[in-house]
Structures are given as structure tokens and as C-alpha cells.
């Protein structure tokens with residue numbers, strides 16, 4: 001189950017709603033609808049509050065729909081284990097814009113939909129698709145071993161990259177740096193391996209220099225992200241300095 005971005009203080013109560021709603025599908029759906037509405041309101045409010053800044057920013061030509069971040073935020077150089085079991089960080093992807101998602105391979109809904117959109121974007125880019133790095137960062141390292149991640153991300157596209165780490169503190173720091181959250185939910189049965197992880201469902205766009213440029217709420221049409229990405233690809237290297 002995937003909750004959207006919530007202010008930090010709200011997540012535990014949202015998680016409680018989800019947990020108590022698990023007894024009946026109706027309650028669950030209501031909870032998800034309420035969370036969806038909150039996310040939409042929050043995203044709309046953020047867009048409104050940032051709009052004047054967007055008009056002055058160098059990336060003002062980016063398509064409305066995403067939320068500009070401003071390219072000044074520090075992005076941690078956290079070293080993950082990639083889908084091949086090798087150390088890798090965002091630093092290794094410099095030179096290419098990055099589209100990134102947080103999620104987990106057992107996710108029933110949001111992650112498969114988000115990755116399917118990344119595949120649409122990759123295909124729409126044609127040959128230029130290879131100039132972009134598509135990264136899926138696991139928030140469920142317990143189950144998402146590199147081999148599991150590899151099978152999962154490669155099923156969407158052979159070029160997709162999976163990141164995982166057993167260092168939970170480092171993972172939290174990384175996700176928090178993107179204003180993200182994740183929270184493992186209690187198992188729904190006696191089997192401790194059957195559980196969901198509530199997590200932020202934004203798609204993140206980084207430029208060639210590894211600077212965080214935009215974030216897109218879940219459900220943003222992939223064409224919006226594609227258009228921003230194409231503009232980034234057309235930027236001369238170092239243009240946004």
C-alpha cells in the first residue's frame with residue numbers, strides 16, 4: 001500500500017487509518033480516497049505557493065504539473081547496492097538526467113504504475129532514452145535483495161537501475177533528503193513476510209549535474225514528465241549554473 005506525501009506529523013495517523021481500515025475493504029478504500037484528496041490538495045497548494053518563484057527561475061519553461069525544487073538542494077551521495085550487487089550512487093550517474101522513484105517490489109499498485117510510466121517515457125524518447133538514467137530505490141531492503149530488484153526492474157526495461165541498501169539509517173537520510181517518507185506496516189497475517197510499506201509516491205527528476213530539479217505527484221501524466229526531460233536533454237551542459 002502506498003501513501004502519498006504527507007507532512008511528517010500526519011503520516012502515523014494516516015498509517016493508523018490504513019491499518020484500522022484493513023478489516024474492511026470499504027474502510028480501506030475510504031482511507032485511500034481521503035489520503036488521495038489530501039495529496040491532491042497539498043500538491044495544488046504547493047504549486048500555487050511556488051508559482052511566483054517558478055516565473056523567475058531558470059527552469060521557468062518547464063511544463064506545469066510538476067513541482068520545481070530549484071536545483072539548490074543538496075542530494076546525498078548515499079552509496080547503494082545496485083541490482084547487480086555492485087556499489088552505486090547518484091554520483092555514478094552524473095552526465096545523465098535521472099528519473100527516480102521510491103518503492104518496493106511487492107508493492108501492489110503504485111510502484112508498478114509508476115514504473116510503467118517510466119517505461120512509456122523511455123520508449124517515447126527513442127534513441128535519447130539511453131541518455132537518461134531510470135532509478136528505482138527500494139524502501140523494503142528486507143525483501144528487495146539485489147537479485148529480486150534486478151528481476152523486477154528489468155521486467156519493465158532492461159536499462160532500469162535498482163538501488164537497495166541494508167543500511168536503514170542511510171536509506172532514511174536519503175529518502176528524507178527528497179522530503180520523502182516510508183513506513184513498514186505490521187504484517188496482515190501470521191506470516192511476518194507478508195506486509196506492505198507505505199511510501200512517498202513522487203517521481204523525482206535530477207539534471208545532468210545530479211541536482212534535484214522537479215518532483216511530480218503520483219498520477220502526473222507521463223507526457224508532462226517527458227516534456228521536462230526533453231528540455232533538460234536539450235540544455236547545453238552546465239546551462240543552469
Ligand SMILES: [Cu+2]
Pocket residue numbers: 001002102103104107108109110111112199
Ligand atoms: Cu509502491
